[in-house]
Amino acid sequence: xxxxxxxxxxxxxxxxxxxxxxxxxxxxxxxxxxxxxxxxxxxxxxxxxxxxxxxxxxxxxxxxxxxxxxxxxxxxxxxxxxxxxxxxxxxxxxxxxxxxxxxxxxxxxxxxxxxxxxxxxxxxxxxxxxxxxxxxxxxxxxxxxxxxxxxxxxxxxxxxxxxxxxxxxxxxxxxxxxxxxxxxxxxxxxxxxxxxxxxxxxxxxxxxxxxxxxxxxxxxxxxxxxxxxxxxxxxxxxxxxxxxxxxxxxxxxxxxxxxxxxxxxxxxxxxxxxxxxxxxxxxxxxxxxxxxxxxxxxxxxxxxxxxxxxxxxxxxxxxxxxxxxxxxxxxxxxxxxxxxxxxxxxxxxxxxxxxxxxxxxxxxxxxxxxxxxxxxxxxxxxxxxxxxxxxxxxxxxxxxxxxxxxxxxxxxxxxxxxxxxxxxxxxxxxxxxx
Amino acid sequence: xxxxxxxxxxxxxxxxxxxxxxxxxxxxxxxxxxxxxxxxxxxxxxxxxxxxxxxxxxxxxxxxxxxxxxxxxxxxxxxxxxxxxxxxxxxxxxxxxxxxxxxxxxxxxxxxxxxxxxxxxxxxxxxxxxxxxxxxxxxxxxxxxxxxxxxxxxxxxxxxxxxxxxxxxxxxxxxxxxxxxxxxxxxxxxxxxxxxxxxxxxxxxxxxxxxxxxxxxxxxxxxxxxxxxxxxxxxxxxxxxxxxxxxxx
Numbered sequence: 001x002x003x004x005x006x007x008x009x010x011x012x013x014x015x016x017x018x019x020x021x022x023x024x025x026x027x028x029x030x031x032x033x034x035x036x037x038x039x040x041x042x043x044x045x046x047x048x049x050x051x052x053x054x055x056x057x058x059x060x061x062x063x064x065x066x067x068x069x070x071x072x073x074x075x076x077x078x079x080x081x082x083x084x085x086x087x088x089x090x091x092x093x094x095x096x097x098x099x100x101x102x103x104x105x106x107x108x109x110x111x112x113x114x115x116x117x118x119x120x121x122x123x124x125x126x127x128x129x130x131x132x133x134x135x136x137x138x139x140x141x142x143x144x145x146x147x148x149x150x151x152x153x154x155x156x157x158x159x160x161x162x163x164x165x166x167x168x169x170x171x172x173x174x175x176x177x178x179x180x181x182x183x184x185x186x187x188x189x190x191x192x193x194x195x196x197x198x199x200x201x202x203x204x205x206x207x208x209x210x211x212x213x214x215x216x217x218x219x220x221x222x223x224x225x226x227x228x229x230x231x232x233x234x235x236x237x238x239x240x241x242x243x244x245x246x247x248x249x250x251x252x253x254x255x256x257x258x259x260x261x262x263x264x265x266x267x268x269x270x271x272x273x274x275x276x277x278x279x280x281x282x283x284x285x286x287x288x289x290x291x292x293x294x295x296x297x298x299x300x301x302x303x304x305x306x307x308x309x310x311x312x313x314x315x316x317x318x319x320x321x322x323x324x325x326x327x328x329x330x331x332x333x334x335x336x337x338x339x340x341x342x343x344x345x346x347x348x349x350x351x352x353x354x355x356x357x358x359x360x361x362x363x364x365x366x367x368x369x370x371x372x373x374x375x376x377x378x379x380x381x382x383x384x385x386x387x388x389x390x391x392x393x394x395x396x397x398x399x400x401x402x403x404x405x406x407x408x409x410x411x412x413x414x415x416x417x418x419x420x421x422x423x424x425x426x427x428x429x430x431x432x433x434x
Numbered sequence: 435x436x437x438x439x440x441x442x443x444x445x446x447x448x449x450x451x452x453x454x455x456x457x458x459x460x461x462x463x464x465x466x467x468x469x470x471x472x473x474x475x476x477x478x479x480x481x482x483x484x485x486x487x488x489x490x491x492x493x494x495x496x497x498x499x500x501x502x503x504x505x506x507x508x509x510x511x512x513x514x515x516x517x518x519x520x521x522x523x524x525x526x527x528x529x530x531x532x533x534x535x536x537x538x539x540x541x542x543x544x545x546x547x548x549x550x551x552x553x554x555x556x557x558x559x560x561x562x563x564x565x566x567x568x569x570x571x572x573x574x575x576x577x578x579x580x581x582x583x584x585x586x587x588x589x590x591x592x593x594x595x596x597x598x599x600x601x602x603x604x605x606x607x608x609x610x611x612x613x614x615x616x617x618x619x620x621x622x623x624x625x626x627x628x629x630x631x632x633x634x635x636x637x638x639x640x641x642x643x644x645x646x647x648x649x650x651x652x653x654x655x656x657x658x659x660x661x662x663x664x665x666x667x668x669x670x671x672x673x674x675x676x677x678x679x680x681x682x683x
Contacts, residue, residue: 014457017437021455021652024440025642028650049453049648052440052490083662105657290651290661 007259008314022287030293033078058273062296073099078293088139090237098238101291113243113257114147120248121208121231123177125152132180134159139241140211144179163191170202178207182214186354187419189225199227213322215340217347239284253306253318260288276305300326330360332367339427345402349395351379355417361431369407374414435460435592435623441490443480450476452647463624467631467668468644474627478594482514483507513590517597519581523570530569534584554583575606595626631668635659
């Protein structure tokens with residue numbers, strides 16, 4: 001097995017002890033230094049000294065994205081700005097950005113955790129890691145950067161370059177590990193195809209992708225297109241950035257860095273914690289962060305804690321791959337759909353490009369979902385109307401099966417759907433009146 | 435080795451420990467730092483059984499010891515070196531040491547006890563030279579060595595040290611900390627409460643910061659030494675001097 005930290009294979013009882021200790025310390029620091037927590041706990045009559053076990057956590061209130069926005073920019077910091085050595089912020093795709101501060105210790109812990117993510121994907125000091133994530137404001141690029149440096153890999157920060165330059169660097173610098181969004185990996189793969197560059201002309205061996213939810217079908221597509229092994233990882237800037245959970249070589253769920261984060265999965269209607277195996281919203285509590293501690297933060301991401309031990313030997317629990325975000329979830333006639341389901345259905349149909357957009361609208365009081373896709377440039381019969389029509393009905397059938405209701409299918413001109421530029425893509429356009 | 439969970443204790447109405455959770459793994463030196471009156475000594479006394487915990491648990495090698503009498507806890511391998519040494523001043527060095535071994539002497543026999551005595555003298559050669567001298571006439575540093583030696587005679591696996599450097603001259607303190615390190619390399623597990631935060635964090639595997647009855651921070655010795663709050667509160671650094679450090683590095 002690759003090198004692991006002691007915390008990754010610690011007995012569950014010992015790990016729980018560490019979690020309780022750090023949780024109690026975090027609660028004290030948060031109450032002492034963050035007015036938001038002190039006032040909220042006081043208002044609710046919560047005595048943090050009564051938190052004696054992990055189960056007691058469920059009695060504390062949640063922190064939401066709205067709480068963080070209301071404290072914009074620095075209201076949730078638990079140390080003076082003077083002790084903050086780094087500031088990242090969320091992309092603000094769904095509103096005002098959230099500003100997150102890191103102490104020197106937070107940065108060091110972060111590097112340790114991302115190093116775990118990379119090592120689990122068998123990245124070593126012999127690898128050349130190309131980081132295609134954006135570095136500006138966002139936590140993803142620098143998070144991976146420090147993690148990769150921590151394990152001694154050679155790091156190439158390539159964000160902001162065109163896909164052509166990315167591939168040039170990849171080929172000439174002999175990149176072995178690619179880090180970025182899955183949609184950007186697809187973009188690189190299709191560029192290689194267009195330029196008739198065979199993936200084996202590259203030294204690329206492994207890819208670590210995150211910041212978006214992506215399906216198993218996308219994984220296969222990326223692995224086929226780039227001839228690599230693709231690993232999922234999970235994190236969000238509010239909690240730290242990358243380094244919250246990660247796949248090991250089993251690629252069967254993501255191990256949560258539980259010595260630094262306590263994960264709960266809650267039922268979205270009752271708001272009570274759910275047992276392992278049941279899907280709900282992920283709620284995290286940071287237990288080692290000093291600059292920006294978060295207690296029971298509702299991530300909006302949907303997944304479940306997995307049961308059973310992982311054959312890799314890590315004792316850190318696993319969460320299933322995130323199936324989507326609560327705010328990406330489209331509710332059509334009472335049915336919940338995640339874009340990832342649509343993506344999966346599209347990728348099953350050969351001849352359709354892996355780029356898509358979903359437009360939801362209301363017509364005559366009824367919700368209408370239109371899935372816009374592109375015919376793949378590899379599709380040989382683009383000019384034959386009958387063959388394109390047949391392709392459309394294959395896509396229609398695939399979507400019908402995946403969604404359980406009828407979505408409209410529209411082919412748009414090739415290259416008109418927005419491609420990833422390393423940032424998160426928003427693929428759902430909801431035009432329905434609120 | 436030791437695992438305390440949400441431990442509460444106090445004196446009468448006064449609650450001093452407000453739910454303290456900590457652990458010490460085998461072979462570790464774990465330091466507890468904090469201001470006067472934070473509850474550090476009470477924590478050690480509660481673990482050693484000298485103060486009865488009002489809530490929470492203390493497990494030694496997985497076995498619950500909270501609420502046991504101090505001699506039972508000592509017999510299970512956890513000994514306390516109390517603050518201010520608490521030696522038997524009118525008795526000789528050797529007698530003090532032999533008393534420390536009293537609890538295990540019957541079980542292990544005289545031979546083992548002699549060997550333990552030799553091993554203490556090995557650790558603190560100065561005590562051997564003074565074995566006939568009355569404990570009350572020793573210097574402060576020698577008294578501290580004797581207190582540690584007496585505690586060692588009970589063959590503990592876990593040693594609780596309460597302010598070992600208190601009232602000692604800087605040079606003597608150095609010797610005491612060196613002794614603590616060598617105890618650790620002899621396989622003893624150590625939980626130490628100490629005012630001299632900088633020195634103890636340098637030799638500690640991990641540490642906790644205690645404030646008014648609660649632990650508010652945990653980390654490796656290195657992490658805590660670099661922590662700004664710790665620097666300001668316990669290492670005597672002001673903002674200006676932290677900035678100077680920054681400029682130099």
